Amino acid sequence: MISEGNSGLIASDVACRRGGRRLFRGLHLRLQAGQALWLRGPNGSGKTSLLRILCGLVPPAEGEVSFDGTPVRALTPLQRGRLRYIGHANALKSELRVGEALGFLAGLHAEAPHHPGALRERMAHALEQVGLPGKLDQFVGTLSQGQRRKAALARLMLDDEPRTWLLDEPLEALDAHGSARFEAWVAVHLDRGGSLLMTSHVAFNSPRILPFDLNPVPGPTPAPHEAPGP
Numbered sequence: 401m402i403s404e405g406n407s408g409l410i411a412s413d414v415a416c417r418r419g420g421r422r423l424f425r426g427l428h429l430r431l432q433a434g435q436a437l438w439l440r441g442p443n444g445s446g447k448t449s450l451l452r453i454l455c456g457l458v459p460p461a462e463g464e465v466s467f468d469g470t471p472v473r474a475l476t477p478l479q480r481g482r483l484r485y486i487g488h489a490n491a492l493k494s495e496l497r498v499g500e501a502l503g504f505l506a507g508l509h510a511e512a513p514h515h516p517g518a519l520r521e522r523m524a525h526a527l528e529q530v531g532l533p534g535k536l537d538q539f540v541g542t543l544s545q546g547q548r549r550k551a552a553l554a555r556l557m558l559d560d561e562p563r564t565w566l567l568d569e570p571l572e573a574l575d576a577h578g579s580a581r582f583e584a585w586v587a588v589h590l591d592r593g594g595s596l597l598m599t600s601h602v603a604f605n606s607p608r609i610l611p612f613d614l615n616p617v618p619g620p621t622p623a624p625h626e627a628p629g630p
């Protein structure tokens with residue numbers, strides 16, 4: 401049964417403006433436990449902007465977004481911790497070792513402090529799952545692009561409870577084996593009651609990730625001198 405407390409991510413009548421131009425409007429979306437959506441649209445149509453609106457990083461120009469019944473911009477840190485956003489940037493500092501960078505991210509949303517030994521073991525296991533065994537003590541800056549992407553995705557393996565994943569181009573820079581692994585994790589994640597909204601310009605096979613097309617509003621492109629917005 402769906403109650404406010406597990407209603408998932410809901411966008412109602414959302415519009416987005418960037419750089420003085422309306423990208424989309426009237427967007428309705430619902431993402432519940434066990435569901436996965438593939439957000440599709442041409443370059444510049446607003447997919448990244450929508451992901452950032454959905455996780456509360458930027459407000460929509462119109463409309464509302466809620467997560468389990470709470471407006472997404474008013475989520476407590478604990479509630480926000482149930483949303484996992486991974487953008488184009490991997491949020492792993494080059495000068496840190498992989499284990500330090502992942503440990504920092506894991507600590508950000510932890511409901512209780514991790515025991516350092518247990519966390520190290522879990523991170524090592526997560527890295528094995530993404531195909532980076534033994535990389536815990538390697539500096540992030542020495543990883544290849546694909547390895548960095550895999551390390552960022554390893555963050556998703558550190559959660560006890562299934563979360564709502566908002567992933568911007570998770571397959572970017574992954575090899576065929578990495579993509580296949582990703583699809584396998586998604587299947588397990590959905591079976592556990594997690595959910596996923598992802599963008600991808602790379603084709604993939606998972607029939608469980610249903611297409612969701614972002615229909616841009618036709619209109620003039622902004623003047624090149626226009627200052628970027630927040």
Ligand SMILES: Nc1ncnc2c1ncn2[C@@H]1O[C@H](COP(=O)(O)OP(=O)(O)OP(=O)(O)O)[C@@H](O)[C@H]1O
Nearest residue numbers: 418419442443444445446447448449450628629630
């Ligand atoms: N901070 C900003 N200030 C001004 N304009 C922005 C800003 N962020 C994005 N835009 C503009 O908004 C539009 C949509 O960008 P966005 O990154 O959301 O598109 P996208 O669909 O994710 O594109 P891609 O497929 O290339 O990743 C682009 O025209 C971009 O230039």
